[in-house]
Amino acid sequence: MDCRAVIRELSEYLDGELDRTLFEEVERHLAHCQDCRLVVNTTKKTIEFYCNSAPLPLPEDVRNRLHAALATRLKRPSP
Amino acid sequence: MSSLKPKPVPERTPVGGADEHVFVERARRGDLAAFEELVNRYERKIFRLALNITGNREDAEEVLQEAFLKAYTNLDRFQGDSRFYTWLVRIAVNEGLMKLRRRRPNVVSLDQELEAEDDLLPRQVEDWGPNPEQRFAQIELQRILDEAIAGLEPDYRVVFVLRDIEQLSSEETAQALDISVPAVKSRLLRARLKLRERLNPYFRPGESPLPARPER
Numbered sequence: 001m002d003c004r005a006v007i008r009e010l011s012e013y014l015d016g017e018l019d020r021t022l023f024e025e026v027e028r029h030l031a032h033c034q035d036c037r038l039v040v041n042t043t044k045k046t047i048e049f050y051c052n053s054a055p056l057p058l059p060e061d062v063r064n065r066l067h068a069a070l071a072t073r074l075k076r077p078s079p
Numbered sequence: 080m081s082s083l084k085p086k087p088v089p090e091r092t093p094v095g096g097a098d099e100h101v102f103v104e105r106a107r108r109g110d111l112a113a114f115e116e117l118v119n120r121y122e123r124k125i126f127r128l129a130l131n132i133t134g135n136r137e138d139a140e141e142v143l144q145e146a147f148l149k150a151y152t153n154l155d156r157f158q159g160d161s162r163f164y165t166w167l168v169r170i171a172v173n174e175g176l177m178k179l180r181r182r183r184p185n186v187v188s189l190d191q192e193l194e195a196e197d198d199l200l201p202r203q204v205e206d207w208g209p210n211p212e213q214r215f216a217q218i219e220l221q222r223i224l225d226e227a228i229a230g231l232e233p234d235y236r237v238v239f240v241l242r243d244i245e246q247l248s249s250e251e252t253a254q255a256l257d258i259s260v261p262a263v264k265s266r267l268l269r270a271r272l273k274l275r276e277r278l279n280p281y282f283r284p285g286e287s288p289l290p291a292r293p294e295r
Contacts, residue, residue, distance in 0.1 A: 008199060042207050043275045056123070056130065062126065065144070066140075
């Protein structure tokens with residue numbers, strides 16, 4: 001397996017979705033290829049940054065306007 | 080490499096809850112209070128999703144409102160074969176993409192094949208060290224992350240947001256975007272690699288902790 005093939009499998013490798021054979025091939029390549037190891041590690045870190053970034057609080061004014069809009073526009077039409 | 084175990088990242092956290100279908104059913108029969116419960120559950124996530132897609136708070140607020148209004152008025156069409164949340168995400172994504180198309184009509188093309196040509200091999204290969212984020216204050220780190228993701232092409236950004244931020248599965252993401260699972264996987268890989276390259280200048284060792292802001 002060459003670098004290009006490893007990069008192609010990188011997402012599924014990180015997500016733990018590779019089958020055993022492919023996984024072992026990737027591992028074998030990573031054991032001796034520092035460049036690919038760095039790409040794998042920094043891509044993993046990239047995902048973790050976004051995954052761990054604090055969820056935005058919904059601003060109170062945005063929430064109030066949402067609920068006001070729903071209350072106004074979802075009222076049953078008067079007969 | 081023992082340090083590179085295939086541990087899934089990120090860990091997926093479930094949303095919804097076992098009682099979701101009860102609220103959906105009541106809302107379907109016109110119970111606004113039940114629908115409000117669903118709104119309360121998902122309003123933060125839908126706003127964050129809308130903000131990530133549109134990159135603009137005003138647009139995100141409109142998407143938020145339209146998504147819930149459309150969800151309520153179209154509840155009859157919700158089949159129940161997916162989670163309500165996934166269905167809601169689909170509506171919000173469509174609203175968000177419509178906004179983007181109106182603003183930048185030539186940039187948004189989710190139905191187009193994007194994957195064929197470009198070379199995947201990363202151009203910059205450098206280590207970031209063990210805790211690169213410690214070089215930045217939290218607020219600065221968030222700005223860097225926001226700018227990096229805002230610079231992705233919408234087609235990649237949307238897939239990355241749904242998979243790695245909203246933590247939908249590949250199947251749910253495919254459903255929400257009406258594209259195939261292989262297309263989701265392919266775009267996710269490219270999005271992750273592109274983001275990695277965009278973050279690289281900030282985190283590689285020896286760089287000033289505060290490089291000049293990239294041109295927007």
